[in-house]
Amino acid sequence: MRRFAVLQFPASNCDQDCVHAVRVLGHEARLLWHKETSLGDAEVVIIPGGFSYGDYLRCGAIARFSPVMQAVQAFARAGGLVLGICNGFQILCEAGLLPGALIRNRSLQFRCEQVFLKTANPDTPFTSRIPADALLRIPVAHGEGCYYADRETLIELQTSRQILWQYCSRRGELTDDANPNGSLLNIAGICNRAGNVAGLMPHPDRASEAILGSTDGRWIFASLLATLDQRAAATA
Amino acid sequence: MKASIIITPKKAVLDPQGKTVQGALEHLGYQGVRDVRVGKYLEVELSGVDAETARQQLEAACHRFLSNPVIEDYRLELHD
Numbered sequence: 001m002r003r004f005a006v007l008q009f010p011a012s013n014c015d016q017d018c019v020h021a022v023r024v025l026g027h028e029a030r031l032l033w034h035k036e037t038s039l040g041d042a043e044v045v046i047i048p049g050g051f052s053y054g055d056y057l058r059c060g061a062i063a064r065f066s067p068v069m070q071a072v073q074a075f076a077r078a079g080g081l082v083l084g085i086c087n088g089f090q091i092l093c094e095a096g097l098l099p100g101a102l103i104r105n106r107s108l109q110f111r112c113e114q115v116f117l118k119t120a121n122p123d124t125p126f127t128s129r130i131p132a133d134a135l136l137r138i139p140v141a142h143g144e145g146c147y148y149a150d151r152e153t154l155i156e157l158q159t160s161r162q163i164l165w166q167y168c169s170r171r172g173e174l175t176d177d178a179n180p181n182g183s184l185l186n187i188a189g190i191c192n193r194a195g196n197v198a199g200l201m202p203h204p205d206r207a208s209e210a211i212l213g214s215t216d217g218r219w220i221f222a223s224l225l226a227t228l229d230q231r232a233a234a235t236a
Numbered sequence: 237m238k239a240s241i242i243i244t245p246k247k248a249v250l251d252p253q254g255k256t257v258q259g260a261l262e263h264l265g266y267q268g269v270r271d272v273r274v275g276k277y278l279e280v281e282l283s284g285v286d287a288e289t290a291r292q293q294l295e296a297a298c299h300r301f302l303s304n305p306v307i308e309d310y311r312l313e314l315h316d
Contacts, residue, residue: 057301057302058304061301061304065301093306094304099306100306101304101306101307103245103249103250103307104252104253105252106250106252108256146250148249148250148306148307149306150248182250
């Protein structure tokens with residue numbers, strides 16, 4: 001059984017969803033309050049969605065300075081797997097663990113709907129188990145999910161294959177219509193240069209059981225689990 | 237001592253709020269509006285620090301926390 005830590009900030013609201021998603025896959029998930037200074041024996045850290053600190057100042061701007069995030073910085077530097085979902089993605093960008101920023105949706109509307117995602121790089125700890133050519137159908141729910149980075153950063157993201165998922169049509173085309181928030185290059189999720197920290201705006205935690213309408217989110221969790229197994233085998 | 241901090245989206249960053257306000261100004265008949273950027277204004281009151289220390293601290297805070305240099309510019313002013 002693998003051990004996941006799910007961070008909890010004031011006004012996180014998808015923490016229990018993430019715990020549930022991990023548990024239905026048969027693994028252990030523990031909530032970790034933002035004032036904690038240690039991640040304990042966690043093998044994966046999930047930073048869940050929500051509105052940490054009321055989204056005051058900027059989404060994620062205050063959460064990034066919490067004690068638990070200092071532990072996440074050290075964990076990430078040591079190669080630990082970190083996944084930020086929605087507000088978690090915003091926090092990782094604010095923390096400098098991921099490049100770029102998430103700004104107000106182009107439409108100025110809060111978008112809450114199912115989207116389709118194309119996996120741009122299948123060779124990462126977050127995507128390795130996603131079936132080739134499969135599109136993921138996963139919900140988004142955010143007002144500030146428009147991915148922005150300057151030109152140099154975008155070029156670097158492309159050359160280093162750090163773009164993991166892009167919004168696409170149901171036929172897999174990267175169209176403007178399929179982009180719910182105006183993200184540059186239709187970016188829905190990215191990883192860091194080292195490939196151990198990733199963030200995405202859509203919610204795999206809300207697409208992990210048939211009763212929720214989609215189980216496509218499971219492929220992302222399955223990829224993380226496969227990575228842990230590979231790492232364990234490599235050090236055995 | 238009081239500090240005023242004005243934070244605006246960088247020129248290269250899409251500002252849908254600014255564009256919407258600009259459209260509304262035009263719709264209301266105000267002429268010659270070329271661009272609108274919507275930002276934030278912070279007022280910080282300080283005591284027990286000299287102006288130079290206050291400036292240094294706030295510059296650091298603006299860069300590290302109050303603004304996000306990836307998407308925003310800031311302007312800091314100190315008043316007596």
